[in-house]
Amino acid sequence: xxxxxxxxSHYKRWIVDRSSWNQARAEDYRYVDRPEYIDxxxxxFANAINKLGKxxxxxxxxxxxxxxxxxxxxxxxxYCDTDPFTVIAACxxxxxxxxxxxxxxxxxxxxxRSLFSQSHYxxxxxxxxxSKLAEMEFYLVGDLExxxxxxxxxxxxxxxxxxxxxxxxxxxxxxxxxYSDLGVxxxxxxxxxxxxxxxxxxxxxxxxxxWSIINDTYRSPLCIFYPPHLxxxxxxxxxxxLHPPTRPESIGLTSEQDTLFSEPSLEQPRQPRRSSRxxxxxxxxxxxxxxxxxxxxxxLAELNVSLPLIATISQEIISLYTLWDNYKExxxxxxxxxxxxxxxxMSSAMGSTSVxxxxxTASGQIMRHDVTASSMGLNYHRTPASLSVGAxxxxxxxxxxxxxxxxxxxxxxxxxxxxxxxxxxxxxxxRKMASYAAVVNAQPRMQGVxxxxxxxxxxxxx
Amino acid sequence: MLDExxxxxLTHDPMRLYRLKRxxxxxxxxxxxxxxxxxxxxxxxxxxxxxxxxxxxxxxxKKFKPDKEGDVVTYTGISQxxxxxxxxxxxxxxxxxxxxxxxxxxxxxxxxxxxxxEHDFLQIIHHNSTHRVPIQIPVLKxxxxxxxxxxxYLHSVHILHRDLKPANILVTxxxxxxxxxxxxxxLIYEPLQPLHAGDKxxxxxxxxxxxxxxxxxxxxxxxxxxxxxxxIAELASLRPIFKGEEAKLDSKKNVPFQKDQLLKIFEVLGxxxxxxxxxxxxxxxxxxxxxLDYFTNRLHEWFRTRANHAISVYELLLRxxxxxxxKRLTAREALNHPWFQExxxxxxxxxxxxxxxxxxxxxxxxxxNPSHHLPPLRRITQDDAPSMVPMQGNINIxxxxxxxxxxxxxxxxxxxxxxxxxxxxxxxxxxxxPPFGSHSQTHSKPGSSASFASLSGGGNAGGTRKKARLG
Numbered sequence: 001x002x003x004x005x006x007x008x009s010h011y012k013r014w015i016v017d018r019s020s021w022n023q024a025r026a027e028d029y030r031y032v033d034r035p036e037y038i039d040x041x042x043x044x045f046a047n048a049i050n051k052l053g054k055x056x057x058x059x060x061x062x063x064x065x066x067x068x069x070x071x072x073x074x075x076x077x078x079y080c081d082t083d084p085f086t087v088i089a090a091c092x093x094x095x096x097x098x099x100x101x102x103x104x105x106x107x108x109x110x111x112x113r114s115l116f117s118q119s120h121y122x123x124x125x126x127x128x129x130x131s132k133l134a135e136m137e138f139y140l141v142g143d144l145e146x147x148x149x150x151x152x153x154x155x156x157x158x159x160x161x162x163x164x165x166x167x168x169x170x171x172x173x174x175x176x177x178x179y180s181d182l183g184v185x186x187x188x189x190x191x192x193x194x195x196x197x198x199x200x201x202x203x204x205x206x207x208x209x210x211w212s213i214i215n216d217t218y219r220s221p222l223c224i225f226y227p228p229h230l231x232x233x234x235x236x237x238x239x240x241x242l243h244p245p246t247r248p249e250s251i252g253l254t255s256e257q258d259t260l261f262s263e264p265s266l267e268q269p270r271q272p273r274r275s276s277r278x279x280x281x282x283x284x285x286x287x288x289x290x291x292x293x294x295x296x297x298x299x300l301a302e303l304n305v306s307l308p309l310i311a312t313i314s315q316e317i318i319s320l321y322t323l324w325d326n327y328k329e330x331x332x333x334x335x336x337x338x339x340x341x342x343x344x345x346m347s348s349a350m351g352s353t354s355v356x357x358x359x360x361t362a363s364g365q366i367m368r369h370d371v372t373a374s375s376m377g378l379n380y381h382r383t384p385a386s387l388s389v390g391a392x393x394x395x396x397x398x399x400x401x402x403x404x405x406x407x408x409x410x411x412x413x414x415x416x417x418x419x420x421x422x423x424x425x426x427x428x429x430x431r432k433m434a435s436y437a438a439v440v441n442a443q444p445r446m447q448g449v450x451x452x453x454x455x456x457x458x459x460x461x462x
Numbered sequence: 463m464l465d466e467x468x469x470x471x472l473t474h475d476p477m478r479l480y481r482l483k484r485x486x487x488x489x490x491x492x493x494x495x496x497x498x499x500x501x502x503x504x505x506x507x508x509x510x511x512x513x514x515x516x517x518x519x520x521x522x523x524k525k526f527k528p529d530k531e532g533d534v535v536t537y538t539g540i541s542q543x544x545x546x547x548x549x550x551x552x553x554x555x556x557x558x559x560x561x562x563x564x565x566x567x568x569x570x571x572x573x574x575x576x577x578x579x580e581h582d583f584l585q586i587i588h589h590n591s592t593h594r595v596p597i598q599i600p601v602l603k604x605x606x607x608x609x610x611x612x613x614x615y616l617h618s619v620h621i622l623h624r625d626l627k628p629a630n631i632l633v634t635x636x637x638x639x640x641x642x643x644x645x646x647x648x649l650i651y652e653p654l655q656p657l658h659a660g661d662k663x664x665x666x667x668x669x670x671x672x673x674x675x676x677x678x679x680x681x682x683x684x685x686x687x688x689x690x691x692x693x694i695a696e697l698a699s700l701r702p703i704f705k706g707e708e709a710k711l712d713s714k715k716n717v718p719f720q721k722d723q724l725l726k727i728f729e730v731l732g733x734x735x736x737x738x739x740x741x742x743x744x745x746x747x748x749x750x751x752x753x754l755d756y757f758t759n760r761l762h763e764w765f766r767t768r769a770n771h772a773i774s775v776y777e778l779l780l781r782x783x784x785x786x787x788x789k790r791l792t793a794r795e796a797l798n799h800p801w802f803q804e805x806x807x808x809x810x811x812x813x814x815x816x817x818x819x820x821x822x823x824x825x826x827x828x829x830x831n832p833s834h835h836l837p838p839l840r841r842i843t844q845d846d847a848p849s850m851v852p853m854q855g856n857i858n859i860x861x862x863x864x865x866x867x868x869x870x871x872x873x874x875x876x877x878x879x880x881x882x883x884x885x886x887x888x889x890x891x892x893x894x895x896p897p898f899g900s901h902s903q904t905h906s907k908p909g910s911s912a913s914f915a916s917l918s919g920g921g922n923a924g925g926t927r928k929k930a931r932l933g
Contacts, residue, residue: 004619009552059654081483083476097545101654105539125474134537136477139484141540141548142567148549155652429476436479 005227009147014072014224021221027078031428037421039220041079043327044421045070046219048121049088055111056092056103060215065150066095067218069140075224076143079425080432085116085123090136098148105130120418122426153214153232160303161200161207161236200236200299206243210235213317220320226313233305234313240296328415491566491573495523499842506543506645511578511842520578521563528571535570542660543645544572550621550644558612560632560642579632579640581837583693587628589837591700596771602697604812606775607802608639609690613793616641617683620651624664626689628696635839637811650683657681662715665689667708667723672734673787675720675727677746684787687796691782698769703730719750731783732759739786775801 005011025038032038046067053063069091070084089112096103109130116123127133141148202210213235217223223231301307495512498520502509507527513520529538551562551574566573583605590597597605609631616623625646632640646664650657658679665674671688673681695703706723728734733756734742742748761780765773778799784790791799802808809815816836 007553007555061654077480082480086477093539094545097540097542098549099654100542100648100660102542102660125476130539131537134539135481137540138537138567138570139477139481142484146548146552146565148545149553149649158652433479 005151005229008151009145009149010151011227013145013147014068015227016075016224018221018225020075021224024075025078027432028080028428031080031431032424033427037416037424039323040327040416040421041425042221043219043324044418045084045088047329047418048085048115049092052088052092052112052115055115056096056108058092058096058103059099059101061152061154062092062095062099062101064152064154064215064218064223065099066091068150068152068223069095069144069148071221071224072147073140073143078432080428083429084425085112085121085126086133086136087140088112089126089133090140093133094137094140094144094148098150105133109133120422122419122422151228153217153228153235154211156229156232157207157210157214157236159199160232161202161210200296202236202239203243206239209242210239213238216320216324217317219324220316222313222316222320225316226309230305230309230313233300233303234310234317237300237310237314238317326416328417488568491523491568494566495521495575497523499844501840501842511840512575522576522578524574524576526572526574537570540572546647547643547645548572548574550647550649554615554619554621556612556615558608558639558641559615560640576642577640578634579642580635580840581633582642583628583631583633583697585840586633586837587696587700596700596769597697598815599772599774600806600809600815601812602694602772602775603802603806604637604808604810604814605633605639605697606690606694607797607808608812609641609693610793610797612639612641613686613690614797616647617686617793620649621647622650622657622683623647623686623689624661625666626686626693627666627669628693631693633812633837637809637813639812662717663711667706667720668692668702668704670720670723671787672724672727672785673741673745675724676742676748676751677717677719679746682787683792684790687782687790687793690793690796691779694775694779694782695769698765698772698775701768703764719747721750721754724751725754728754728757730759730761730764731785732757734785738784738789741786741788774804777801 028038029035049067049070050063053066058066066088070088073087073091089108092112093103093105093108096108109126109128112133113126113128115121116126210232214232217231217235300310494515496515498511498513500508501511501522505527507525510523510525511520512523526541526544528535530536548562548565552565555561560579561577563575563577566575586597586605613623613626621644623641623644623646625643626641630641630643632642634640646661648657648660656679658681665671665685669689669692671681671685674685692703704723704726706720706726708723709718709720711717733754734751736743742751745751761783762776765776765779778791778796778801781791781799782796806815811817813836
């Protein structure tokens with residue numbers, strides 16, 4: 001199983017199509033003011049999982065697993081019917097165990113309470129009772145149908161790509177952890193799909209970009225629509241756009257690439273690629289030039305995967321970034337003042353000096369570790385702008401407070417913020433509850449009482 | 463707009479509505495299975511024999527011990543061991559691994575429903591030892607072959623079993639070997655944590671590989687292969703080959719030097735040296751080891767005195783007992799050993815040679831050999847199973863007479879439907895009491911706690927098998 005994705009529960013039961021996801025959101029769409037808020041909630045929840053995971057000192061893979069659990073849970077449930085924060089805490093708790101890095105339940109409770117009680121989440125009563133979280137775990141594992149082993153694109157990235165040699169920088173950052181510290185007893189299995197041979201050489205910076213793009217994909221339900229190895233290949237593909245191959249004859253490659261992926265929007269990066277080649281070549285392509293040049297496009301083409309599908313996934317990732325451009329963290333004391341840099345995850349990758357606690361701008365941070373800001377800045381600065389629509393809108397929602405939700409209903413807020421989405425969520429849940437209560441009250445009184453009795457009994461047992 | 467109950471729900475028990483919905487949909491274990499009796503218990507919980515109401519199939523249901531605070535059963539979080547066993551079993555599928563049919567989460571307890579296996583290695587060993595007859599080579603070879611076949615699978619999907627021993631290796635009545643109990647198993651593909659981080663001690667002491675005994679932090683699939691070697695020796699001689707005394711953890715949970723167990727190994731295999739095992743000098747307990755008496759290898763002599771009828775397996779065993787984990791045979795190498803090519807060849811039904819007079823594949827003469835050659839059926843008990851077997855008298859429905867018929871029962875009609883109004887389970891087991899899962903308040907502990915104290919092997923009369931389950 002560890003090597004055979006095709007026999008895994010992940011492949012057999014948990015790759016779903018978008019319509020199943022939309023169907024699962026039907027209730028939520030009924031109670032939300034605008035349908036697009038549901039998409040923003042995907043980012044919002046993933047960020048919350050990330051933050052909780054960071055507080056619990058989780059490795060990136062544990063966070064990714066928790067995120068998958070969360071998405072799977074909401075294939076069967078509605079946001080408005082549940083308390084997503086309790087679910088997030090339980091997902092993290094189970095994911096840690098599933099990934100063999102368990103943490104004590106008390107720690108999860110404590111960290112969840114402190115995180116979610118922050119004003120931008122507005123959770124007033126996160127239970128301090130361990131058994132409440134354990135109870136949620138119990139139901140969660142049931143809804144996950146006990147399928148707790150998850151495949152992630154990181155593994156494919158590691159299997160497909162090797163970093164160029166000769167760069168001994170340390171990878172203290174979370175995003176780069178996996179290949180520097182696989183732990184004891186790491187055992188290279190055969191690649192579990194495809195027929196491709198050998199490995200692709202990526203510069204460390206490019207590798208980090210691919211890694212970060214993979215991180216970012218968890219912000220959308222993308223990660224349950226496609227097999228992880230395809231997501232990884234799409235991330236590698238997008239990485240080529242951001243970090244064009246450094247070999248001199250790569251002009252020939254460009255046309256080849258364009259025919260391979262006849263994606264109009266993906267032709268745009270040609271310009272930044274050229275410009276960055278100069279910047280690139282000086283900084284760290286010496287090693288690869290000394291060796292026999294590798295042709296990444298034919299490498300990708302030789303993989304036994306559907307390239308049109310890769311193009312589709314790449315497009316979806318780009319759409320996610322477009323959406324994300326309109327989403328802005330808030331409520332964090334140190335995030336606000338760098339707001340200008342944080343509107344787009346990709347554009348913020350340029351050499352800003354801010355360190356966002358949210359790690360939303362993963363790629364950017366890696367770049368700062370690996371190369372000088374100036375060498376990469378140009379490249380990064382342009383590419384995302386050309387990829388994404390409507391970025392760089394100046395403006396601020398820093399004053400967002402509890403009543404943002406209502407004031408923003410009128411579509412005036414330039415950004416979607418966590419505070420705002422917390423309000424959206426709260427409103428959905430209240431509406432749902434109210435309608436549920438209405439149904440219960442409408443029924444004969446006895447039955448309503450019976451329901452309450454039953455609830456009390458359940459609770460007593462809990 | 464929101465009444466008190468609603469807003470209360472939102473803030474104080476926000477998942478209440480969700481749970482209500484889930485509980486309503488839940489089909490209780492008792493509606494799906496008739497519990498026929500109790501099989502065994504261990505540190506994890508208890509195992510029951512059960513019949514599926516729908517199709518009459520027999521299963522073994524492993525019920526994890528529910529957590530208690532005082533006398534009240536409460537949620538305390540699913541144990542790492544249960545998570546492992548569930549997660550791994552959901553992914554794997556092989557003829558020689560016990561198959562998981564489903565997992566039922568109900569009323570704070572976890573029930574894992576496995577395919578049923580009539581026998582296990584420990585019981586077969588015990589049976590033959592009681593009757594003073596060795597396990598015949600055709601049977602022994604078939605059992606070992608299938609065991610290795612299952613282990614190859616586990617290792618190929620990067621699972622270390624870490625608790626192979628006779629009690630965990632089951633055999634169906636058709637003579638198919640099924641490796642069971644993945645409660646200590648672990649995926650070793652790209653682990654985030656080093657192997658020693660989670661579990662200080664792995665593998666029951668008698669089956670524990672020398673590198674583990676010498677404190678290795680770093681271990682491999684070879685530890686399972688060592689355990690297989692111990693199991694083969696035990697099948698051949700009908701007693702554990704390295705029956706050492708386990709040194710207990712001290713008060714600070716430090717793992718002590720397992721002197722006695724190492725001596726038991728050295729007495730048969732000799733003291734390891736750096737020529738055969740260059741890594742031995744890097745073992746944390748190397749210095750302690752050097753202080754032990756010196757022995758030379760006398761495995762061949764061991765065979766002559768203890769298991770002469772099985773001397774043909776000597777060479778295979780010798781290689782499974784290589785001290786250097788890198789030189790020790792892998793499961794696949796072991797399966798390719800010439801012993802399995804020699805006559806008698808292993809059979810798919812490990813008991814085939816017992817069914818007919820000859821070793822041929824003809825099953826025409828069904829005259830069985832003296833009955834003590836075939837291991838007896840698994841014993842199940844009624845009295846020892848208060849927490850799952852219905853308390854009312856005479857509930858052993860369907861036991862014996864109509865198992866084979868299967869379709870005898872009305873489909874889907876829950877027997878013991880007494881307490882299950884509207885299918886809501888887990889409501890505290892109040893009135894009428896669902897017959898199982900009702901441990902919450904009504905149940906008193908004597909039966910269960912007493913039997914938990916008994917060691918693994920439970921009904922199998924295995925004597926005092928030492929468990930090594932920590933962390």
